[in-house]
Amino acid sequence: MSAEDDILTRQAxxxxxxxxxxxxxxxxxxxKWASGIFYHPDQLERLGQYRKRETQRTSSVQSRLKSAVQSYLEGVATGLGQLKASLDDVRAVRRTLVDVCEDWQKKVNGFEGLGHLRSLVSDHVQLATAVHNLQHVFSVPEVVRETRQLIEERRLLDAHAKLMEMEGWRDNILQQLHRAGRQDTEGERIVLSYFAVVGQLNEELIKELWDVVGSGLALVKQDPSLFVSAIRxxxxxxxxxxxxxxSQSQHAFLPPGRPKNLRQTFFKVIEQSTRAQFRARQTDTKGPGLASHLAALHNNILSDLKVVKHLMVQCCPPHYNILQTYVMLHHSCLSGHLQDIISWDLEKSEIYTVLNWIRHIYHSRPKILAHPDLSPDVDIVSPGPLISQDALEQLQNKYVGAVRVAVSDWMQKALEAEVNDWYREEEPESDHEGYYHSSLPVIVTQMLEENVQVAMVISDSLRDQMVTMALQELESFLCRFREAVISYGKERQKPSQPKYYLLYLLAxxxxxxAIRxxxxxxxxQGNQGSHGDGCNKLPQPIDTALDRAMKKGCRLLIDEMLSELQPxxxxLWSTSWFCGSDIIDSICTVMETHCGHFGHIREPIFQFMLSEGLRLVIIDYVRTLVLRKIVCKNPTERERLSDRMARDAEKLHKLFCNLGLEEPDHLTSVITSVSELVKLKDTSLLSLExxxxxANYPDISDEHVSALLDIRGDVSKDVRGTVLEMLEQSSQPAPEDYQPIFSEILVPTPVLPFCLPAVKCG
Incomplete structure (x- = not known):
């Protein structure tokens, strides 16, 4: 590279x-390329070839670069030329605009005279319009008189034709003025003032029109032509x-009074007339007149809808959908009216009347909406419910509350009458089978079942609410009934006891x-709504209340027997008893007499009375044995005692078998088991016994076993300890259906000797 190239490179x-x-x-x-090519000495021979090839490549690149630069410079020159031409054009336009502005300034004064010409043209248009419509203008008063007379004669179509003619004249004049640019001028105000009577006639016609529409239901039955004229x-x-x-979208001109929207007003008028009819019918709606009022509503609504379907539908275009419109209007008015009714302080019967009307009169077939004369043209789904679900639930709750008050009061009066009957000098009633009873269950059952059945007519939800209320009130009644039985039982202790005390307890x-x-x-009935499978299983609260009341009556009967058996x-366990006295026979005689009274009790309580009576007798029998603290001195006495107890158990077993008790063995075997324990000769077998x-009586305790061992009189301390230890190890919980025996026998605590130390007196 030359020095010149280096200088150029540095500058660049x-x-x-x-x-x-x-x-x-x-x-x-x-x-990098040269070092790779000439790495081996033998490649230096090709140096000339490489130099020649690279020289050619460099020349080619330089020629292409020069060509590109030359083309770029030519484009720049062309652009500069075009910019210069554009600048010349802009300067020429500027000079032309300056010349135009100077000419316009010179001619401004000449245009001022055109304003007067414009005013003359406008006046000419106004006068031409007046001349063109002069005949119409002069005939307006006469047409107004004719139109007013037609309206008074209720010739509505002819009156409307005249009115349309005058409106056409007015609108034509106003439109011509609008086209001439004379809107919002004195001429337009003159036209509107002159044709003001047309607006008055329009109001009179519209008023007459709405009177016809408002009385449309009556007119279509008498003279439908007038109603048809109104629709046309x-x-x-x-x-x-x-x-x-x-016209407004095309010419920006809208005639005065447009749009009238009469069709929209038509539906508002029939809505107002329908509401007015409902208000006029709201007489004698409170108290006893409510049922008659709802029945009248039923008849009136059905009659109106029949008129609409068979007569008015033929007078209206199909797109009016007039039948469904009247259905929706009646539905809306009726819904508001019912909302007012349910807000009153209604009685029980009135609430039921409203519920029944809503549920089974309005929507049901063939009552109102689903009446054969209306279906299938009426859509009974789109109107929806008469009242909201919340309002319906509140009304049902209100009805249930009113029934609850009545039921509670009625039950209390029935209970008071029942208690008064217990003190009568007459026997209670008995059926053909000899079972004593009174009218109380019939009164309570009939009252509750009737209310539930009445609620079933309304809806399943109301039935479920009524069942829940009935069970709750019956539970409360049974608690009061038990308290009355307890008070009646206390009368037995008074000298002046009721004459037929036992018989009324049986009742x-x-x-x-019967109440069960x-x-x-x-x-x-409640399980039908919840799809439960426990219809035979009572709810725990009312089950407990019923069992407590019934068992209290049973216990008073058994207590009467036990009080007579006490002497x-x-x-028992006296010398005469050991000598073969007929004490147990006397006990059986008393029990047989009382169990004969128990025979006037229905199953399964009769079996319960026999079983419970025998159980309590067995408990008293064993209790007497324990409290007597008998001690046998030798095997002979133990054998005599055991044999006598076995004979007593056999007599009791035979008695209750004859009385009809099922399986008395599990009770009489208590005496037999105790006798076997006393009779056992080998004391080493006491643990097994x-x-x-x-195992048979899991409620027996170590105190009971100790007392029974004391009766034997031959149990050593070691044997006693072994037996009690075995008892402690073999104790187990009692089954759920086990009838307690020993747990109701209290063993007295042995008195320990207590000695004071001898001291000298001061």
């Missing part, structure tokens, strides 16, 4: 730093409204059995 590098960077990259690439006028005006809108138990059937029926129990006793 100073002007364009990228050029210097590219130069360095090119040099580096060339050195409305459709004419709608067509003129559309034409006026098109109380039978009444509870009512509860089961109510629960079954006989005191003679006690283990059998514990």
């Amino acid at each position: 590098g100073e002007m364009w730093p990228e050029f210097e960077k590219a130069e360095n990259l090119a040099r580096g690439a060339a050195l 006028i409305i459709e004419r005006e709608e067509e003129m409204d559309r034409a006026a809108a098109d 109380v138990v039978n009444n509870c059995i 059937r009512c509860i089961q029926w109510l629960q079954q 006989h129990f005191l003679q 006690v283990s059998c006793l514990v």
Whole structure:
């Protein structure tokens, strides 16, 4: 590279730093290429070829570069020439504009005279318009008189034709003035003032038109032609409204009073007339007149809709959908009216009347909307419910609350009457099977079942609410009933006890059995709504209340038997008893007498009474044995005691088998097991005997076993300890259906000897 090239390269590098960077990259690439080519000495022979090839390549690149630069310079020259030509054109336009401005300034004064000419032209147009419409203008008063007379005669179509003619004259004049640019001028105000009577006639005609539409239901039955004329006028005006809108879009001119929108007003008028009819019918709606009022609404609505379908539909265009429109209007008015009704302080019967009307009169077939004369033209779905779901639920809750108050009051009065009957000097009623009862279950059952059945007519949800309310009130009633039975039981302790005390207690138990059937029926009705499978299983609260009331009556009957047996129990384990006295026979006689009374109780409570009576007798029998603290002195006494107890158990077993008790063995076997424990000769087998006793009677305790071992009189301390230790190890929880025996027998705590130390008195 020559010195000149180096200078050019440095200058270019100073002007364009990228050029210097590219130069360095090119040099580096060339050195890398040369070092790779001439790495081996034998490649130096081809140096001339490489030099020649690179020289040719450099020449080619330089020629292409020169060609590109030359083309670029030619384009720049062409652009500069075009810019110069554009500058000359702009200067020429500027000079021309200056000349135009000077000419316009010289001729401004000449245009001022055209304003007067414009005024003359406008006046000419106004006068020409007046002359052209002069005949129409002069005939306006006469047409006004004719139109007013036609309106008074209710010849609405003819009156509307005259009115349209005058409106056409007015609009034609105003449109000509508008085209001449004379809008909002004195001429337009004169025209509007002159034709002001047309607006008055229009108002009179519209008023008459709406009177016809408002009484449309009556007119279509008497003279439908007048109603048809009103519909035709409305459709004419709608067509003129559309034409006026098109004219406004084309000529920017809208006649005064347009659009009239008579069709939209038509629907508002029939809505107002429908609401006015509903207001006029709202008489005697409170109190006893509510049912009659709803029945009248039923008849009036159905009659109106029949008139609309069979007569008015033929008078209106199809796109009016007049039948469905009237359905929606009646539905809306009726919904508001019912909202007002349910906001009142309604009684129970009135609430039921409203609920039944909403659920089963309005939407049902063949009552109103689904009436054969209306379907299938009426869409009964689109109107929706008469009242909202929340309002309906509130109304149902209000009805259930009113029924609850009535049921509670009725039950309380029935209970008071029942309690008064318990003190009568007459026996309670009995059925053909000899079971004592009273009218209380019938009253309660009939009252609750009737209310539930009435609620079922309305809806399943109301039925479920009524069932829940009935169960709750019945539970409260049973609690009060039990308290009354407890108070009645206290009368037994007074000298002046009721004459038929036992018989009325039998009736109380039978009444509870009858009430249980009512509860089961109510629960079954409730399970129909919840699709449950537990219709035979009572809810826990009411089940407990019923069982407590019934068991209280049963216990009072058994207590009466036990009180009579008490003197006989005191003679047990006495010398006379050991000598073969008929004490157990006396006990059986008393029990047989009372169990004969129990026979007037229905199953399954009769079985419960026999089982419970026998259980309590067995408990008193064993309790007396434990409290007597009998101690046998020898095997002979133990055998005598055991044999006598076995005979007593056999007599009790035979008695209750004859009375009809199913499986009395599990109770009488208590006495037999105790007798076997006393009779056992080998004391080493006591542990085995006690283990059998514990297996059959898991509620037996070590105190009971110790007391029974004391009766034997031959149990050593070691054997006793072994038996009690075995008892502790073999104790187990009692089954759920186990009837307790020993847990109701309290063993007295043995009195330990207590000695004071001897001291000298001071």
